[in-house]
Amino acid sequence: MKIxxxxxxxxxxxxxxxxxxxxxxxxxxxxxxxxxxxYNARRFTSLEEVDAFSPKLLINAAxxxxxxxxxxxxxxxxxxxxxxxDIASVKTGLPEFYAACGHPYVSTHPMFGxxxxxxxxxxxxxxxxxxxxxxxxxxxxxxLYSNLRLHVEEYTFAEHDxxxxxxxxxxxxxxxxxxxxxxxxxxxxxxxxxxxxxxxGLMSEDDYLLSEILFxxxxxxxxxxIRERLAELQDIVERRDPEAMKLYLDRxxxxxx
Numbered sequence: 001m002k003i004x005x006x007x008x009x010x011x012x013x014x015x016x017x018x019x020x021x022x023x024x025x026x027x028x029x030x031x032x033x034x035x036x037x038x039y040n041a042r043r044f045t046s047l048e049e050v051d052a053f054s055p056k057l058l059i060n061a062a063x064x065x066x067x068x069x070x071x072x073x074x075x076x077x078x079x080x081x082x083x084x085x086d087i088a089s090v091k092t093g094l095p096e097f098y099a100a101c102g103h104p105y106v107s108t109h110p111m112f113g114x115x116x117x118x119x120x121x122x123x124x125x126x127x128x129x130x131x132x133x134x135x136x137x138x139x140x141x142x143x144l145y146s147n148l149r150l151h152v153e154e155y156t157f158a159e160h161d162x163x164x165x166x167x168x169x170x171x172x173x174x175x176x177x178x179x180x181x182x183x184x185x186x187x188x189x190x191x192x193x194x195x196x197x198x199x200x201g202l203m204s205e206d207d208y209l210l211s212e213i214l215f216x217x218x219x220x221x222x223x224x225x226i227r228e229r230l231a232e233l234q235d236i237v238e239r240r241d242p243e244a245m246k247l248y249l250d251r252x253x254x255x256x257x
Contacts, residue, residue, distance in 0.1 A: 002026075004055035005041075006070045008034040011087060011110075012061035016041050018144070026053050028074070050077040057140065060086040065208040068093055075101065083137045089164065090212040095132070095157045106130070106137025109160065110145070111167070123149040128163070131156050165218030172213060173223055175202050 001023045005012050008029040016038050019025050026042035028050060029035055035043040044050060058078065062070040067088045078084075084105040086094060091107065098105045112125035127145040129138055131154045138154075145152050155163060179199045185192060202210070213219075236244045 001057060002053060002055045003057045003059060004028060004044075004050060004053060004074075005059045005061055006074060007061040007063070007066075008038055009061065009063065012059075013038060015059055015061060015087075018148075026050075026055070047074060047077050050074060054079050055082055057083045057137070058085060060084070060088075063206055063209065064088055064090050064212055065206070068097055071097060071101070075103075078103070083134055083140075085133075085137060085141070089168070089209065090216070091130075091157055091160060092212060098132075104134035104137060106133035106141060107157070108141045108145075109164075110150070112150070126151045126153065128152075128160055129154045130160060161216055162218050164213065165216045165222050168213050169216060169219040169222050170226065172202065172210065173219075173226060175199050179203065 003019055003023050003025050005015055005019075005025065005027045006029075008016075008027050008031075012027060012029070016025055016027050020040040024042075025040070026044055026049075027035060027038045028044040028047070030045055032043075032045050035045070042053070044053070055078065058074065060067055060070055067086055071084065071086075080102065082103055084098070084101065084103045086107050087110055088094065088107075089109055089111075091109075094107060098107070107130040109128040109130075110125075111127060112122055125148075127141075127150045129141055129145075129152060131138075142152055175195075175198055178195055179202075182196070182199070188196065233248065236248055
């Protein structure tokens with residue numbers, strides 16, 4: 001299959017490496033310097049080069065800020081039957097775009113971003129496939145993700161947004177609060193160092209991505225839960241209540257099973 005990948009960043013390069021030995025792959029990025037490390041694939045820096053390539057599948061690996069603009073730029077250069085796909089962690093605007101674009105589509109979310117995951121071993125990672133998509137496109141990504149030994153779930157766009165508000169907004173917000181109150185430690189403990197490593201990894205992400213994930217309409221309800229549980233913990237600590245603390249800790253351990 002002819003596959004065009006938009007964007008030669010970490011995920012675009014990952015998908016290129018993954019697919020280029022079984023498919024005819026081309027990678028488009030307007031910055032030729034970002035194409036230096038693509039291997040076994042055609043390299044495009046002009047959208048006019050896409051016309052002759054005529055891909056059957058397009059994988060949009062542009063950063064979240066540019067996902068929709070990248071689609072809009074490339075559409076005039078694609079055959080009408082090209083399957084459009086994205087791997088965006090934030091799906092804002094994508095359902096409306098797909099409904100109007102006139103192309104078959106499939107939307108997925110590989111939940112193993114390159115900041116923390118080991119891309120050479122993804123057996124403990126997950127991926128989401130959006131159920132509204134094209135059956136052929138969904139089958140392609142289900143097989144691809146299964147070959148990586150990912151656990152795959154199929155959600156609607158709405159279910160995806162709710163899941164992301166829980167699985168990303170809570171750790172993102174908690175980590176931001178940790179970073180906001182942190183001060184330099186000359187002799188940090190193991191737990192502190194682990195939190196610090198997570199915070200530094202998170203803060204290496206694009207500001208727009210962090211903002212869009214936290215601006216998910218479902219996030220305020222999750223933040224309210226954090227505030228409630230923190231207020232409860234603060235009350236227990238201020239009262240130095242060992243029985244209440246035991247109940248609190250038991251409940252947390254139960255949540256982590």
